Amino acid sequence: MIKEFQEFIAKGNVMDLAVGVIIGGAFGLIVKSLTDDIIMPIVGMIFGGLDFSNYFIPLSSEVTANSLDAAKEQGAVLAYGSFLTVVLNFLILAWIIFLMVKAVNKIRSEAEERLMAQEEEVAKEEPAAPPPADIALLTEIRDLLAKKAS
Structure with missing residues (x-):
């Protein structure tokens, strides 16, 4: 069983997947920072200085705080x-992946x-075998028979 596991891990697809997951995680952090630190403040400024991260609806009468963490x-x-914010992160990430693909x-x-095009050029350059x-x-016999018949 250990040998099978080693063979599975050694396959290229598993390593490619691992690299993809690691890069994807790092890329997700970049998109999150882009959204949280650059896009959302601009959107908030456009809509009157609002900070979307603190928008919440209390589900209990005991919640009286003004910030999300305190609430x-x-x-x-x-x-x-x-x-x-998470939806916007997703849309930005999906758009970037679409552009990359x-x-x-x-x-x-x-x-x-x-x-x-290269294959066509090679085919043109090579004389017919x-x-x-x-x-x-057989072609000569056919041609001779055609001459006799005419």
């Missing part, structure tokens, strides 16, 4: 500002076109 300590709250597909398409001896002989 969570007092009781249950519906933190819809945090949810809006689109760019990779374009690069692949261009590479395939170049490869096909002479037919095998039996085909050449």
Whole structure:
């Protein structure tokens, strides 16, 4: 069983997946910082200096705080500002991934076109291979019979 596990881990796909997960996690942190530290303050400024991260609805009459952290300590709250921030994070991340996939597909398409063009050039440069001896002989016989018939 240990040998099978070692073979599984040694496969390239597992390592590729691990690298992807690590890079994805780091990329998620970058997008979160972009959203929390750059985009949301600008959006808040546009809407009158509002801070979306502190938007919440108290679900208990005991909650009287003005900040989300203090309100969570007092009781249950519906933190819809945090949810809006997470949704915006997701949309930004999805848009960036879409652009990356689109760019990779374009690069692949261009590479395939170049490869096909190179193959066509090679095919044009190479003279047609002479037919095998039996085909050449049958072609001569056909041509001679056609001459006799006419």
